[in-house]
Amino acid sequence: MRADIRYSDVIKDSEAEIAQAAADAAPNLPSDQIDPNKFFITQHNDRYTDEDHAVWRLMYERRMETLADQASDVFLNGLEAIGLTPERVPVIADVNDRLKDLTGWQSHPVPGYLPAKAFFACLAKRRFPTTVTVRPRELLEYLPEPDIFHDVFGHVPLHADPVFAEFLQTYGKAALFCDDPYHIERLARLFWFTVEFGLIRERGEVKLYGSGLISSISESNHALESPHVDRRPFEMELVCDTPFEIDHYQPILYVLESFEQLRDAMNSYAERVLEESGVGVA
Numbered sequence: 379m380r381a382d383i384r385y386s387d388v389i390k391d392s393e394a395e396i397a398q399a400a401a402d403a404a405p406n407l408p409s410d411q412i413d414p415n416k417f418f419i420t421q422h423n424d425r426y427t428d429e430d431h432a433v434w435r436l437m438y439e440r441r442m443e444t445l446a447d448q449a450s451d452v453f454l455n456g457l458e459a460i461g462l463t464p465e466r467v468p469v470i471a472d473v474n475d476r477l478k479d480l481t482g483w484q485s486h487p488v489p490g491y492l493p494a495k496a497f498f499a500c501l502a503k504r505r506f507p508t509t510v511t512v513r514p515r516e517l518l519e520y521l522p523e524p525d526i527f528h529d530v531f532g533h534v535p536l537h538a539d540p541v542f543a544e545f546l547q548t549y550g551k552a553a554l555f556c557d558d559p560y561h562i563e564r565l566a567r568l569f570w571f572t573v574e575f576g577l578i579r580e581r582g583e584v585k586l587y588g589s590g591l592i593s594s595i596s597e598s599n600h601a602l603e604s605p606h607v608d609r610r611p612f613e614m615e616l617v618c619d620t621p622f623e624i625d626h627y628q629p630i631l632y633v634l635e636s637f638e639q640l641r642d643a644m645n646s647y648a649e650r651v652l653e654e655s656g657v658g659v660a
């Protein structure tokens with residue numbers, strides 16, 4: 379979720395500073411008064427350099443060589459539905475035009491790292507905070523912080539799917555209105571093992587859908603082929619009980635049978651979390 383302006387000058391400083399200050403202050407507000415619109419900035423498409431477009435194309439073409447076989451149909455269909463191409467860094471407004479009638483999700487450029495509550499407030503309103511910078515060529519394969527390739531290529535295609543779209547919004551509502559550290563930690567694990575590193579079984583084969591896998595060749599190959607990965611059937615309680623580590627290949631991954639399974643499990647969990655928080659399901 380963090381963008382760093384050292385990579386690019388596509389972020390306008392004064393606007394970004396104001397938006398970042400609003401995001402940083404959001405956790406101090408009551409959850410229902412957090413306004414995600416204050417965190418968003420303009421995507422200045424004219425500021426992308428030829429090198430930015432070249433890196434986008436290189437990443438896109440390299441990933442598609444294997445994703446056609448490795449990725450979930452839902453990702454591949456979503457990629458087509460939102461109109462991404464290798465030609466150039468995507469214009470987020472164009473992506474949003476495509477998404478509007480599909481699920482109502484919209485992506486919005488943000489200046490950098492959003493505190494968790496600010497991030498959840500966006501998800502709860504079907505708004506996806508998006509990094510707009512492009513990674514430097516020397517960090518093609520591993521980038522410690524998201525860039526537009528991770529966020530838009532990796533995450534946004536799934537937002538075109540109505541079932542995943544519902545899951546992600548419900549997740550956002552539960553996380554936004556939950557104040558219990560026990561559940562907050564469990565929800566962070568759920569995000570990690572689904573949105574970031576999720577696998578799904580389709581026609582008997584395990585496929586990728588998590589953005590951390592979609593946007594990384596080496597993580598993908600490891601996730602699908604390594605004998606050292608424990609690929610477990612998705613079970614909500616087990617997922618939420620599994621700690622994760624961020625600085626090496628994932629030794630444990632969870633495999634969905636369908637996105638309906640994820641949506642339904644999330645609906646039940648959200649009901650429980652929100653009832654315990656005294657909010658009720660919105």
Ligand SMILES: [Fe+2]
Pocket residue numbers: 379524528529533574589590
């Ligand atoms: Fe991500």
